Amino acid sequence: xxxxxxxxxxxxxxxxxxxxxxxxxxxxxxxxxxxxxxxxxxxxxxxxxxxxxxxxxxxxxxxxxxxxxxxxxxxxxxxxxxxxxxxxxxxxxxxxxxxxxxxxxxxxxxxxxxxxxxxxxxxxxxxxxxxxxxxxxxxxxxxxxxxxxxxxxxxxxxxxxxxxxxxxxxxxxxxxxxxxxxxxxxxxxxxxxxxxxxxxxxxxxxxxxxxxxxxxxxxxxxxxxxxxxxxxxxxxxxxxxxxxxxxxxxxxxxxxxxxxxxxxxxxxxxxxxxxxxxxxxxxxxxxxxxxxxxxxxxxxxxxxxxxxxxxxxxxxxxxxxxxxxxxxxxxxxxxxxxxxxxxxxxxxxxxxxxxxxxxxxxxxxxxxxxxxxxxxxxxxxxxxxxxxxxxxxxxxxxxxxxxxxxxxxxxxxxxxxxxxx
RNA sequence: GUGAGCGUAGCCCAGUGGUUAAGGCGCCAGGUUGUGGCCCUGGAGAUCGUGGGUUCAAAUCCCACCGUUCACCCCA
Numbered sequence: 001x002x003x004x005x006x007x008x009x010x011x012x013x014x015x016x017x018x019x020x021x022x023x024x025x026x027x028x029x030x031x032x033x034x035x036x037x038x039x040x041x042x043x044x045x046x047x048x049x050x051x052x053x054x055x056x057x058x059x060x061x062x063x064x065x066x067x068x069x070x071x072x073x074x075x076x077x078x079x080x081x082x083x084x085x086x087x088x089x090x091x092x093x094x095x096x097x098x099x100x101x102x103x104x105x106x107x108x109x110x111x112x113x114x115x116x117x118x119x120x121x122x123x124x125x126x127x128x129x130x131x132x133x134x135x136x137x138x139x140x141x142x143x144x145x146x147x148x149x150x151x152x153x154x155x156x157x158x159x160x161x162x163x164x165x166x167x168x169x170x171x172x173x174x175x176x177x178x179x180x181x182x183x184x185x186x187x188x189x190x191x192x193x194x195x196x197x198x199x200x201x202x203x204x205x206x207x208x209x210x211x212x213x214x215x216x217x218x219x220x221x222x223x224x225x226x227x228x229x230x231x232x233x234x235x236x237x238x239x240x241x242x243x244x245x246x247x248x249x250x251x252x253x254x255x256x257x258x259x260x261x262x263x264x265x266x267x268x269x270x271x272x273x274x275x276x277x278x279x280x281x282x283x284x285x286x287x288x289x290x291x292x293x294x295x296x297x298x299x300x301x302x303x304x305x306x307x308x309x310x311x312x313x314x315x316x317x318x319x320x321x322x323x324x325x326x327x328x329x330x331x332x333x334x335x336x337x338x339x340x341x342x343x344x345x346x347x348x349x350x351x352x353x354x355x356x357x358x359x360x361x362x363x364x365x366x367x368x369x370x371x372x373x374x375x376x377x378x379x380x381x382x383x384x385x386x387x388x389x390x391x392x393x394x395x396x397x398x399x400x401x402x403x404x405x406x407x408x409x410x411x412x413x414x415x416x417x418x419x420x421x
Numbered sequence: 422g423u424g425a426g427c428g429u430a431g432c433c434c435a436g437u438g439g440u441u442a443a444g445g446c447g448c449c450a451g452g453u454u455g456u457g458g459c460c461c462u463g464g465a466g467a468u469c470g471u472g473g474g475u476u477c478a479a480a481u482c483c484c485a486c487c488g489u490u491c492a493c494c495c496c497a
Contacts, residue, residue: 003488058495062422080497109497114422116491125497192494208494257496279497306497334455367450369457384455398457 007113007121013324018311021321025152026106026126033145035102035128040084042108046076052083052289054259056200063111065121077110080258081127081304082286083293089131090295099132100300106307118278118309127283127304131290134299136233139264139285140240146268146281146303147246153310154319158280161251161267162241164234165202165222168262168288174225175201185215202255221252230263237264260286264301270313280313281305326376327355328415332368334384341383345393345411352412356381372398379418381411 004010011019030037046066053060065077078084085103088094094101106126113119128145130138143160150158166174178201182189189197190209197204205216226234241248248266256265265284283303290298314321329349333342342358349356357375359368365382372380382394382403393411396403397418406414 006488063495111496113495114493115489116493119496123497127497203495278495281497304497309497332456364450365455366453366457371457373457380457382456386455394456396456401457403456 005121007115009120017321017324018314019307020324021314022126022153022307022310023106025149026104029145029149029152030104030128033102033128033141035104035130038085038088038103038105039107040078040088040105043075043077044084044087046074048083048087048293049076049079052086052260052293053080056203057257057259059111059258063113065110065112078108079111080109081105081107081125082129082258082260082289082302085127085129085302086131086290086293086295086300090290090293095132095295095298100130100138101132102128102130104128118306118312120308124307125304126307127302129300129302131300132298133301134233134287136236136264137240139233139237139301140244140246142283142301142303143241143248143266144244144246146266146283146305149305150268150280153314155280155310155313155317157271157313157317158268159271160246160248161254161269162238162248163222163251163254163265164226164230164237164263165255165261165265166226166230166263170225170227170230171222171262174220174222177220177225178202178204181219182215188212188215200259203257205253205255216253222255223250223252233263256282256284260289260292262287266303268305278309280309325355326378327357328377328418329354329356329379329381330368330372330375330377331356331358331381331383332365332372333359333382334365335388338383338385338388341388342381345381345383345408349412349415352416354412354415379415 027037046064049064050060059079064079066074067076068074085105089101089103104127107124108122109125110122112121115121128142130142143162147160150156165171179197182193182197182201182204186194186197188211190207190212193204193207193209193212196207204212205219207213207216223231223234251267254265254267255261256267261284263285265282267282268280269278270280281304283301285299285301287299288297290296290300331342331346333339339359339362346356346358357372357377359371363371365384369380377398380396380398382396384394387393387405390405391408392405393408394403394405395411395414395418
């Protein structure tokens, strides 16, 4: 027997209500804030990701799904959402539109990791990106939008962590100070952090090991090394957030795992009893990325959330989602001739936009009604010998069991009335 | 990549060495020879993850492999 590959899963019909719910909220929210949908391919030049996200990150070093096509072209399954959006922005000259350009996407991303709760090899991300403005008001708007997104889903048990990690000018100085601080403790560092110290020093800060945490606590803070411009930007972001009534926590250890971030970084994490400390979503500014990918210097800011984790939290917080629509009618029939009549009727109803399901096989009426019930049909239409003779049908309301015989010609109007009733 | 737990019908699971592997959900059928949901009755459905070993005897004990879950790591 074949199985879905490790870390992937089928989303069965019974589960789809959650997905449709989230997708609906996404579309509404993005419309509200002026973001337009963008779909990008499921695979890209693998260099797009290695260049954008950069080495030293786990994503690029050990989690990418890369492969060669038949001509030896090096490709990678979409590892994250931002780089492809930037690529599309450049490729299609979207910098010619009024700036900032606001785009959103929703789709799968792939990472080779060992699966566990809320972590998969194929997961789905929703994200939005505002490209072409350095205005701190936009950072605040993005954060507010992220918050509104969670609220609109019904989620409230989360907190917003905020930090600024500076720019090309000030970050190197900070990194130097950080390395200097850590160099006093080299012997006490965990093996991972010894590597980080050289390859990706910022990530030293969020090591979870107790021994490393102690060192991180006394480490210099990014905010104390910001250049005047970054300092002003960060202050302004906080001022706007205050004006918007957004509560957030400054977290000096928040650095994010992808290297393209500059200045503002933020993360949404659930604050529930459980141990689960995986981020629900995160984002920040990436003012150098477009330039890195071959464009003109173009500031940008964005956010992404994982759909599976959202749904996990919807379930944990017992948030009910609307169920998928059920058919308006089920057509039951008895006898060969009635079955032909049923097929004609089903076709006519569908032509009028009424969702119907026909009985198949030749089950007993009891079995057919059982099926109508299981399908959640609002009405069952019954056609038997007697109805064939009278040119009528029986219309049974499954909600209360009331039924009546009506002329076949009146069925469409009857059902349309019933739908609004 | 590291560590731990778990693999018995579509799903949840009982069963810790000895007759035909139990139950619940779901499915199918009957109880009304043309009427669902509740109830009652019956039925179908299991190479007990795979391979090897111990034993007179293994779902049960041992080993390996595979799968899966959770945690670390990392992130969505």
